[in-house]
Amino acid sequence: xxxxxxxxxxxxxxxxxxxxxxxxxxxxxxxxxxxxxxxxxxxxxxxxxxxxxxxxxxxxxxxxxxxxxxxxxxxxxxxxxxxxxxxxxxxxxxxxxxxxxxxxxxxxxxxxxxx
Numbered sequence: 450x451x452x453x454x455x456x457x458x459x460x461x462x463x464x465x466x467x468x469x470x471x472x473x474x475x476x477x478x479x480x481x482x483x484x485x486x487x488x489x490x491x492x493x494x495x496x497x498x499x500x501x502x503x504x505x506x507x508x509x510x511x512x513x514x515x516x517x518x519x520x521x522x523x524x525x526x527x528x529x530x531x532x533x534x535x536x537x538x539x540x541x542x543x544x545x546x547x548x549x550x551x552x553x554x555x556x557x558x559x560x561x562x563x564x
Contacts, residue, residue: 455481466547478544484509484534494529495551498544507538527557 453471455461458480463471465478478498484507502511502522509516510533516522524530544551 461542464547465544466549475547476545478542478547480542481505482540482542484538484540486534486536486538488532488534490532491554492529492531492556493552493554494557495524495526495544495548496553496557497526497548497551498546499526500524501543501545503541503543505539505541508535509533509538509540510535529556 451471453463453469455463458469458471459467461480461482462478463480464474466473466475467478500523502524504516504518504520504522506518511522511530512524512528515535522530
């Protein structure tokens, strides 16, 4: 048996290809994220990973929409969102696969057209 405390993990992330970790995995990343009302994250996207966010409690804004308890938001690679906690909130976030350095600020640039 293993045990750990979420408070000892970085940013709520406890499964994935990083340290510290409770379960190492290149297949996925899992976090429990606690937010205070007004907390924000800048517009960002992932080039490889799909990001799944479950709002456990509270109200948040993602993809220019308001979401609440029980809502699940799935972002495919390349889809960008910012994040704002409209109230205190708890989210579970899963990323598939676990890819180091796969968070990029802003929107995915359009493909270049070779002439």
